[in-house]
Amino acid sequence: MFNISICLISFMFLLGISMFSFIFSLKFLLLDYSVIIEWEILSLNSNSLVMSILMDWMSLMFMSFVLFISSMVIFYSKEYMEGDLNINRFILLVLMFVLSMMLLIISPNLISILLGWDGLGLVSYCLVIYYQNVKSYNAGMITALMNRIGDVTLLMAITWMLNFGSWNYIYYMEVMKNDYYMQVIGVLVMIAAMTKSAQIPFSSWLPAAMAAPTPVSALVHSSTLVTAGVYLLIRFNFILSDSMKLYLLIIGVLTMFMAGLGANYEFDLKKIIALSTLSQLGLMMSILALGAYKLAFFHLLTHAMFKALLFMCAGCVIHNLKDFQDIRFMGNLMIHMPLTCVCLNISNLALCGMPFLSGFYSKDLILELTSLMNVNLLIYILFFFSTGLTVCYTFRLCYYSITGDYNFFSLHSLSDKGWVMLKGMLVMLFFVIFSGCLLSWLIFPTPYMICLPLWMKMMTLLVSFIGVFIGYEISKFSITWFSKSLMFYNYSFFSGHMWFLPHISTFFINYFPLMLSYKLFKNFDQGWNEYFGGQGIYLNLKKNSLIFQFFQNNNMKIFLVLMVLWLMFLLLLLLF
Template identity: 55%
Template sequence: MILSCNIQFMVFMLFSNSLYLLSLYFLNFNVEFYFEYEILSLNSSSIVFIFLLDWVSLIFMSFVFFISSLVIKYSDEYMYGDKKLKRFIWLMVLFVFSMMLMILSPNLVSILLGWDGLSLVSFGLVNYYQNVKSYNASMLTALTNRIGDAAILVAIAFLMNFSSWTFSSYLEIMKNEELMMIVSFFIILASMTKSAQIPFSSWLPAAMAAPTPVSSLVHSSTLVTAGVYLLIRFSPMFSCNMYYFLLLVSLMTMYVAGIAANLEYDLKKIIALSTLSQLGMMITILGLGEIDLVFFHLLMHAFFKALLFMCAGAIIHNLGNCQDIRCMGGVIYFMPLTCACFNISNFALCGLPFLSGFYSKDLIAEFLSTDGCGFSIYLLFYISVGLTVSYSMRVSYFLNLKEVNYFSLMYLSDNNNKIMLKGMIGLVFLVIVKGSVLMWLLFPSPLFLTLPFFMKLMTFSMIGFGVYFGYELSCMKHTYMQKSMKFYKLSNYLVNLLNMPILATFGLNSYFLRLSKMYNKKFDHGWMEYYGSKNLFELMKKFSKLFQLFLCNHLKLFFLFVFIFILLILLIF
């Protein structure tokens, strides 16, 4: 099994390096390739499979392969001793290739294949530890994503009016058509479900029931980023109202996720909520029309979010699968390398200058400041940025500065996870330098925005507010929080994303489940069965009995019919 993991690691790493070099060539010479493969031709109709190779798809694929290779290497030790490790690795590989199919295709039908593949494989991965909690989380994930799958199916039906499902060939020409506006609405709905925007946010924290390597892959470059990538591809067809709708929804998601992460105590859920916050930030800047900047932050976020989950998994693994940050403390004294990687990725998430996250987040904040979209949007965005710093500070404080708060029999050391450390150190270097490298490569000229003095200082002031607020939350006595019932109820309400699971999931599911139960009882086991299979069976049985009677008594019946015939002749004549 170790040999199999190493082979997959090397193959994915080779793909990653090759695609990255190819993407730089395509970017430098502005090259695009369409590959068409005809699967079936019937009369005047033909089914054609199309691949689009441009620098966007190639560089994104290289990042996905690179992170996947390190996650597979990481899983080799994290999942050591698991009896179904082979199945787990192959599920991860299927997950990656479903993402590849979605990235490469400019055709909505083949996008649906990759989109559905992501949903199906994510169900198996979230439900990998087969218990009630994992099953509920996987069902919630799959059913929420089915809304997006259905939306893409409806979009495919509407695109039949344009004689082709290869949308890239007529996207800008037909953007003012009424049908294309309907298609764009369904594309936005599909992307909101996959990227967990409000009101479809409840599945993202619930999916933390999956193993940590799965969370690292899902939250960095595959499942949740598929919705943002689809929005980037379809962005030329969106109207101003749709952009504004995306801006409002994503801002609300970013704000609510930031508050929930500041009150959560589960380490993996805090990082999951930070993913939700960063997805909100990406779609916020997409709502302002800065597509290149969205893609830049998508790539940067993939690195430090994968590293965050890998470090968190190593810490949880050493603490005997304990995920509560209140039961951690002083980890930096026992696992200095792991905590150093964790803090670097955390600082990159906050946007600390000259780490990879700084180059994208600082530009996003300044572009929003120059857009003039209104004071309320401006304020809400910067408060959300402050909340990002706050929960990052809070997690670092609980892990590094709090007193030791776990069992004395636990043995914590970086020597326990040498293979996992190789995967983490492979990422930490890129978290430090990749932002500046891609900044030089992707943008043809240096971006410099001139802002008033107080607007330039707004980012620093919100970072300072976040540090202070996170420190205060960390130092707050838990006894006060337990005694104050109002605070407890409020924090529980906010941690549950404004009761989003109840409103958007459990509150709606009951109606459909009751309706399906009634249909099952009245139709499937009622009228449909009576007039369908059961009645047909009874009718066929009666006819077969009648035919059998004729066959067994054909001589008697022959004489009877002859007698009746003669009798009728005599009566008539």
């Protein structure tokens, strides 16, 4: 009974605050109004410890989205985690996770941002290792250690902020943006954001973090952990110089391309969706680097909605398939689980940018704005090619899971009877359909004027259709020569290995230092160094001192024995 009540209380509480926050964000947006609240925690002599809170339309709106998705995920967890003995601990961990994110969103101060940032890192580690097995521990370790790089750069940024007399970056950013110290802080914050949002070369932890329970994945990949880096850069976008933006653009586009390629070779349902998150994060970083920070924020919100629903649908499918995640075992799910498949299809189409779903309003605008901007041909091609890859792996996923034959146990209990999970998903479905147009009217009251030639205007639609065709063809010929010819690429550079990033971040970091330390241990500590070094010298001195001590203790006896031996020697000489 307590388990059910803690879920429901958390759900109602978060949903209430979410609605309250959204209403206030609308008021602040319409009035172009922002508030900084300073709360003095401690005053000692002339020093005061002050907690600052920034309330503007951006922080309030993002907060309402995070709280809404969290409330739906907790409601969904009530049934998904029903048999778990530690469900109270799970819900409390999720609440701590959300609280850390809230602290990060409303902070205009680098110290309180670090508290939220580190809170996200620590609680995410606890959630990734929730199912206690070797795979979870490895995934948790790579997640925690890779995020520590970002934590260190944020700490360094805090020390550089000492040059300005306060850690409230919001006061100095616009005025001091050309200052050398502020440029250094910008570089450090950018590296921190790249680790948290899993950009190249820090991408390998994101698919590994799929070891967490599916409700956590829905929360992490939609609105909390991975979006923290993007949100931080949106806040710091004023101090990013042109060279930093160029570097961020290249990294973002490459991440988007790499994740799109990797997802087309993956067979794990959750990893495909995780790589699609990585692709969308690359898209957000790229458009942010091009200077359209409001558009990056808009895509952040719309993406949060359909990605949360996508993971909830995947969780429902995995739950019904007795915890199997391989898409090759699925098939014909539309017959057995129609409502779940409808939700899955709609969220997939929103991800592809299907007209008039939420993803369309942000993705289409981003791609058209890129066409309008002064970017080189490589960036332009990669942008659109990555969009085509998104559609390709989405339709591949649909083909494997929803159509075709059912490839699992003949005796099964597939159904849409999980009403609690379905209620959460259907509420999310409403927002996946309508949030895009509502947000575009609110955030961009004046429409963008985008004037393009017809072929550039139709480019998005064209790459989407090509993506659908290729995705269908690859799936259809899954056993034929075409697939066999692709097997070479599957184990090569352009594959699901994410350009060897998991190998570099684990194998290179672990294997080589461990082998070097073993060789050093063998050759030095157990070799000549042992003989001539500390223990060797000690043992030699000890042995010699024992000999000298023996002589000193028995010197009279030794003298007599030597005298007898000498006399015998003389006697022998005389005789011969």
